[in-house]
Amino acid sequence: xxxxxxxxxxxxGFSTATVSRVxxxxxxxxxxxxxxxxxxxxxxxxxxxxAARALKMNRTGMIAVVFPDLDNGFFTQILRGIDEAASExxxxxxxxxxxxxxxxxxxxxxxxxxxxxxxxxxxxxxLKDDFLQQLKQWELPIVLxxxxxxxxxxxxxxxxxxxGATAMTQHLINQGHRRIAFVSGPDRTxxxxxxxxxxRKTMRKNGLVMDPELIWRGDFTEDSGVRVMERYLxxxxxxxxxxxxxxxxxxxxxxxxLRSAGVRVPExxxxxxxxxxxxxxxxxxxTIHVPMKLIGHAAAQHALxxxxxxxxxxxxxVPTRLVVRTSCGAHRMSARR
Amino acid sequence: xxxxxxxxxxxxGFSTATVSRVxxxxxxxxxxxxxxxxxxxxxxxxxxxxAARALKMNRTGMIAVVFPDLDNGFFTQILRGIDEAASExxxxxxxxxxxxxxxxxxxxxxxxxxxxxxxxxxxxxxLKDDFLQQLKQWELPIVLxxxxxxxxxxxxxxxxxxxGATAMTQHLINQGHRRIAFVSGPDRTxxxxxxxxxxRKTMRKNGLVMDPELIWRGDFTEDSGVRVMERYLxxxxxxxxxxxxxxxxxxxxxxxxLRSAGVRVPExxxxxxxxxxxxxxxxxxxTIHVPMKLIGHAAAQHALxxxxxxxxxxxxxVPTRLVVRTSCGAHRMSARR
DNA sequence: GTGAAAGCGCTAACAC
DNA sequence: GTGTTAGCGCTTTCAC
Numbered sequence: 001x002x003x004x005x006x007x008x009x010x011x012x013g014f015s016t017a018t019v020s021r022v023x024x025x026x027x028x029x030x031x032x033x034x035x036x037x038x039x040x041x042x043x044x045x046x047x048x049x050x051a052a053r054a055l056k057m058n059r060t061g062m063i064a065v066v067f068p069d070l071d072n073g074f075f076t077q078i079l080r081g082i083d084e085a086a087s088e089x090x091x092x093x094x095x096x097x098x099x100x101x102x103x104x105x106x107x108x109x110x111x112x113x114x115x116x117x118x119x120x121x122x123x124x125x126x127l128k129d130d131f132l133q134q135l136k137q138w139e140l141p142i143v144l145x146x147x148x149x150x151x152x153x154x155x156x157x158x159x160x161x162x163x164g165a166t167a168m169t170q171h172l173i174n175q176g177h178r179r180i181a182f183v184s185g186p187d188r189t190x191x192x193x194x195x196x197x198x199x200r201k202t203m204r205k206n207g208l209v210m211d212p213e214l215i216w217r218g219d220f221t222e223d224s225g226v227r228v229m230e231r232y233l234x235x236x237x238x239x240x241x242x243x244x245x246x247x248x249x250x251x252x253x254x255x256x257x258l259r260s261a262g263v264r265v266p267e268x269x270x271x272x273x274x275x276x277x278x279x280x281x282x283x284x285x286x287t288i289h290v291p292m293k294l295i296g297h298a299a300a301q302h303a304l305x306x307x308x309x310x311x312x313x314x315x316x317x318v319p320t321r322l323v324v325r326t327s328c329g330a331h332r333m334s335a336r337r
Numbered sequence: 338x339x340x341x342x343x344x345x346x347x348x349x350g351f352s353t354a355t356v357s358r359v360x361x362x363x364x365x366x367x368x369x370x371x372x373x374x375x376x377x378x379x380x381x382x383x384x385x386x387x388a389a390r391a392l393k394m395n396r397t398g399m400i401a402v403v404f405p406d407l408d409n410g411f412f413t414q415i416l417r418g419i420d421e422a423a424s425e426x427x428x429x430x431x432x433x434x435x436x437x438x439x440x441x442x443x444x445x446x447x448x449x450x451x452x453x454x455x456x457x458x459x460x461x462x463x464l465k466d467d468f469l470q471q472l473k474q475w476e477l478p479i480v481l482x483x484x485x486x487x488x489x490x491x492x493x494x495x496x497x498x499x500x501g502a503t504a505m506t507q508h509l510i511n512q513g514h515r516r517i518a519f520v521s522g523p524d525r526t527x528x529x530x531x532x533x534x535x536x537r538k539t540m541r542k543n544g545l546v547m548d549p550e551l552i553w554r555g556d557f558t559e560d561s562g563v564r565v566m567e568r569y570l571x572x573x574x575x576x577x578x579x580x581x582x583x584x585x586x587x588x589x590x591x592x593x594x595l596r597s598a599g600v601r602v603p604e605x606x607x608x609x610x611x612x613x614x615x616x617x618x619x620x621x622x623x624t625i626h627v628p629m630k631l632i633g634h635a636a637a638q639h640a641l642x643x644x645x646x647x648x649x650x651x652x653x654x655v656p657t658r659l660v661v662r663t664s665c666g667a668h669r670m671s672a673r674r
Numbered sequence: 675g676t677g678a679a680a681g682c683g684c685t686a687a688c689a690c
Numbered sequence: 691g692t693g694t695t696a697g698c699g700c701t702t703t704c705a706c
């Protein structure tokens with residue numbers, strides 16, 4: 001059994017009140033007392049019982065982080081970013097994966113009701129909007145990652161999909177590409193819609209007509225990249241100038257198909273991705289870097305601010321960055337990373 | 338504020354004891370009372386305050402999971418495995434990354450002393466053995482992942498490096514390769530030593546002489562794979578028959594060097610890895626699959642058993658599996674995954 | 675500046 | 691079966 005505050009009292013002869021004051025850095029104690037108490041704390045290896053403290057202060061020093069159980073490679077980095085910011089304030093992380101959409105609602109509700117955490121960070125890829133609205137009722141700071149709630153009101157941290165997709169589209173155009181295909185993600189995802197929107201807008205802005213044949217619908221998986229590319233090759237004679245895949249995974253699938261079809265990248269067709277995963281580095285894929293760790297950091301900062309009732313001024317939208325590699329035919333004008 | 342047990346009392350007219358009995362499924366309550374209490378629980382959305390319960394029962398329903406802050410791609414999967422097993426028992430996860438070796442000791446000590454968790458799962462890549470010995474003093478279940486403590490006594494879950502490396506070595510030999518290079522990881526890591534050991538032993542068993550020139554020292558990073566391969570090419574005229582890299586990352590580095598040197602895989606040299614990361618799939622690399630999720634699952638099971646004072650019979654060593662792709666010249670005798 | 679005592683929300687004797 | 695009550699380890703009035 002760990003030492004309790006009473007053990008410290010016995011060791012020093014002071015009351016629990018005084019020891020507690022020392023623990024919490026109250027100025028109302030003599031230097032001499034403080035010294036003696038500290039010595040005892042040290043000797044006993046005392047640390048305040050977390051449950052007791054949480055019960056009394058109605059504050060757990062925890063942020064709950066809930067992720068969908070997708071095999072999302074970004075997860076680690078986001079969590080690391082959250083941890084980095086939280087640990088600075090000695091706030092710990094309660095992480096949970098939702099196992100199926102049914103249990104997601106239940107899991108979150110329970111955690112809040114049980115007061116296991118002082119704030120909630122949710123990766124809302126799969127959460128329903130009406131449920132999120134309901135969360136707002138609770139007097140608990142909630143920060144969303146990745147997707148804003150339509151009806152608004154809940155703070156969120158995401159990436160600037162539009163500026164990223166715009167930068168890439170413009171880059172491709174600047175490289176001299178005109179007939180550019182865009183591989184979209186599933187329509188129901190926010191990222192997919194935003195990226196497509198920016199692509200369209202940038203094309204229009206540059207006076208380029210959009211060929212509907214060149215908007216391919218994938219689902220952000222590598223397999224879907226394979227599928228759309230195979231289908232296009234089957235049904236068409238000529239290639240577009242460039243293919244802008246909505247994410248790196250699909251770009252990888254496309255890359256594989258092109259290679260086995262004997263199509264060279266970037267000589268025969270330029271290829272671009274989005275996300276800057278490890279994969280992109282290995283394929284030498286020009287892509288948009290998404291600073292996942294920063295997102296986590298920003299989300300945690302936001303949550304911490306809300307916990308302290310500070311007004312939060314942390315960014316809602318984390319900037320992306322164009323990473324030029326060799327897959328678009330650009331002269332190596334940028335470092336590999 | 339969430340509802341408390343007292344709110345439920347007021348709503349039903351029963352005492353806290355009775356409500357508590359219902360909450361904990363005690364048989365000492367009438368069916369009728371149970372019904373009425375349940376109705377009130379439902380209506381109020383009551384969930385027992387976690388801190389109060391933890392304080393009273395001296396049990397948090399939490400497992401603390403501590404990982405070093407390495408960019409370890411396996412992390413997510415291991416954590417997911419842990420979560421899967423733990424959530425089955427409604428046990429939650431307190432995850433923490435250690436920020437530098439200094440704070441590692443402190444972080445773990447504090448968490449234990451504060452009684453934030455009922456058990457501890459540590460990824461002991463960087464932990465010192467004497468610190469781990471010290472942990473044993475505490476009356477808290479601890480499970481290590483990845484590396485056993487030399488002095489023994491602490492339960493751990495890891496992979497069977499030896500059988501994995503043996504299987505791969507034998508596979509290469511069966512393919513007809515005789516001069517096989519092995520790229521080792523850093524000597525201080527357990528995995529590196531084990532894999533090298535099994536490689537040596539299997540070579541010997543097959544009556545093959547080991548050329549010391551063909552034991553290359555990497556450090557498990559992709560860059561180190563690049564380095565050792567470049568150096569070998571610089572200093573030697575001929576290639577070995579096969580290269581068995583101690584992990585996929587180094588294999589990827591080697592692959593890149595070979596490609597730019599115009600050396601074909603597997604025609605000119607066979608290449609094998611270890612871990613079965615996404616990378617391996619993309620390089621069509623023959624490798625050893627390491628079931629990370631299973632490791633997490635086993636570790637959590639172990640911890641849960643210890644928490645319940647059950648004798649744990651869960652495996653210490655999770656089996657690996659040879660994944661044959663095209664990089665070793667084998668006829669495609671196995672599915673891609 | 676320090677101590678006594680109440681109470682956070684819950685569980686578990688112990689009474690009845 | 692149900693209620694009363696003590697107490698888990700801490701913080702925080704309120705006295706002195």
